[in-house]
Amino acid sequence: MSNWDIVIVGGGIAGASLGAEVAGKRRTLIIEAEDHCGYHSTGRSAAFFLESYGGPQVAKLSSASAAFLANPTADFADGSFLHKRGGIHLSEGDWPEVPADVTAYRIDRAELDRVVPGLKPHWIKALVEPGCADIDVAALHAGFLRKFRKRGGEVRTSARFESAAFDGQNWTIRLADGSELSANILVDAAGAWADEVAERSGVRRLGIAPKRRTMVQLRVGQTGLKELPLIDDAEGRFYFKGETDNSIWLSPHDEIESDPCDAAPEEIDIATAIDRFQGVVDWPVERVERTWAGLRSFAPDRLPVYGFDTQVSGFFWCAGQGGFGIQTSPAAGKLAASVLLAEEPDPSVAHIDPAVFAPSRFG
Template structure:
């Protein structure tokens, strides 16, 4: 049986980025149930860095990740992972309130028409967030995987965790193919499958909820769309952004409850996305070029979770990243590694905001209310 100090379950952006920080100091493996890492949420992301997204607790991690994404250390990459785009938050009513410190300004109709040519007349104003940028997700994930492997980390593909037992200070982990490994610590970075992994390890689930998100690539009659800003509805019913000269990526901003699975788009959700898009701009659609879906996984309070389980101190949670796991990966992985390695976290982070114990506290409070 092969022995590890740290066994990370899941090779998406959460597991890969954490592993890159830990592998050089602990004998570490990433186990991945698919044939390669990052096939689900990470590999299907239309990721952008949007500081306002996800609320105050997420915004802190996003802001702290920006410098790395702009200019990563040479050990990760010789170029940045961002491409500036800007975001336009449309509204028919009051302008949205962004988290403190997020740069923004009001845009009235005349400027709005320049930013989004062909926008329909009922959209009169918006909030511009100039810092929004595309993230090269594949390059970022690959950089973390390379760093992990250079530091001596092992990747075990096609390794679905079937069950794990803890005894005498170590986990014995059995895979569906019958093989086994042992580890001192199991890290749950399994995304939509996080609660299933916990139960297989005899640990109480946190209530991680997978949600399906639909994406559509449209080819349009007009050109000049590649540098279009990210355009979203402040009410959260759509977003779209330029992809190529004549195509956009569009989502109905759906969050549909689902079991952990290889997500696929539903035709009704594609139709809803297109209907909402046509109510924003007068651009003629020539074709649906692609459609896909991915899973976003949320904790009960929609903030990520980093830390050891309160009832099993050799089981570490790194889950609940929702749709913001990629834009927060640099700061979140540093936070998670510091907690895992019993080191001081970066200044400016309230560790309790991401702790597993907050759910137990909330449950106790509800029971006595």
């Protein structure tokens, strides 16, 4: 049996970003069920930074992550993870709203027509969020794993978690192949499987619910779209952004309840996405080029969960990142690490109250 200070279940963006912060201070192992890390939600992200997404508490994590995403340290990456795109929130009625600290401004219909030619007339108000950007998710995730390994962390793939038992001081962790590990702290960064990992560890579920999100790449009869801003509906019914000169990435912004699984798109959700898109612009849909789906996992109050379980002291939650796990990962990793290690937080997150994200909020 191999012995560790910390074992993290899950090698996606949550486990990798936290692991990168703690590996240099504790003997840390990441176990990942798949044959490579980031196979599920992390590898299927729509890959954009939108500071307003997730509400005011999540926006604090996003804002605290922005500087690192734009200008990572030289030992982490060669250049920025962001490509500025800009975002436009559309409305058929009232002006769209964003958290107070997020930079945004209103534009009139004439300017809107210039940016989004062919926009249908019932979209009468728009708010521009200039800070919206594409994220190089693969490079960011790889950077966290590289930092984790450089600091002495170890990653084991094809290592499916089976169960764990806590004796008050140490965990005995059993993998699906029958092998066992020992650790002082067990971190649940298992994404859609977070509640399942908790239950198999004798820890009560928090209600972390996986939701399926559908993505469609459409070729359309309109050109000049590669740098098209992210366009979304203030009511949360769609978003799309440019991909190539005449194709877009589109989502119906769906959150379909799902069991933890290798998510796949369903025909009805693809049809819904296209139908909603055709209610926004008059661009002819020429063909569906590809489709995919991923699971976003939310706690009951839709805030992430970072902290020790209230009943089992050696169990640490790092789960419920919803659709904002990528864009908040630099700050979330540092904030969660400060709680896990009982250390002063990094200055970049010192203004954020970790109690807002603690599992104790669920009673």
